[in-house]
Amino acid sequence: MNRREIDLILGPGLSDRISLVGGLIPKRLVQGNVVVNIHFSPAPWKTDPNNLDPKLDELGKQIKTFHKAGNEVVIVGVSGYASLGLNGYAENKAKVSKVVSICGRLKVGQGEFPPLELSAKNSRAFYDSVCLAEEHAKHFTPQDRAKFMTISSKWDEIVPEGTSILEGANNTEIPVPEHVLAIAAALTVYRKRWLDFILKGS
Secondary structure (H helix, E strand, O other): OOOEEEEEEEEOOOOOOHHHHHOOOOOEEEEOOEEEEEEEOOOOOOOOOOOOHHHHHHHHHHHHHHHHOOOEEEEEEEOOHHHHHHHHHHOOHHHOOEEEEEOOOOOOOOOOOOOHHHHOOOOHHHHHHHHHHHHHHOOOOHHHHOOEEEEEEOOOOOOOHHHOOOOOOEEEEEOOOOHHHHHHHHHOOOHHHHHHHHHOOO
C-alpha cells in the first residue's frame, strides 16, 4: 500500500502563541497509510503588526517548498491566521488541497461585534488580511469553496460567528463557548472533524 503524505501548515492567531497551539497537537499524525506532517508557522503578528506582504510571502514560500517535495499541502489557520490561510490558498490554488479555518475571521462583517476595526486595532496587517480574504472569496468557484472547512463557536466573544463562515464551504459549529476554549477544543476533542475532511483528499 502506497503511503500518502500531507504537509500541514498550522498557523496561530494574533498572539503568536505557537507554543500553546503546538502543545495541543502532535507534530505528526498517522492514520492508516496517511502521514500528516504538521509544521507550526507563526505569521508573526506581534513583532511586525503593520505589514501583510511579508506574511503572505513566507506562507507562499512554504506552500511552494512542500508542494515541490511532492506532498499534498494543507493550511490550518487558527484565529487570526485563518484569513492569511485563505489568502495563501487564493494565491496558490493549484498547490493547496485543503484549507481549514478554526475560529477565524474571514470577512469584515456588517453590524457585527466586535467590529473588525476594534479587533485589528493593534494590527494593520490583520485588518488588511481580512479585507483581502473577503475580496478573494468573492471570486471563489464552488470547487474552491468545497476545499474549505470552517469551525466556529456559537458563543465566540472575539470572532462573530457571521464572520467566520464561508458560503458554500464545509461550515461546522462546535458547542464550546469562549474563543480560546473553542480553539483548544477544535484542536483536540473535535480534531477528528477537520482531520477527516483533510483525509478525504482533493
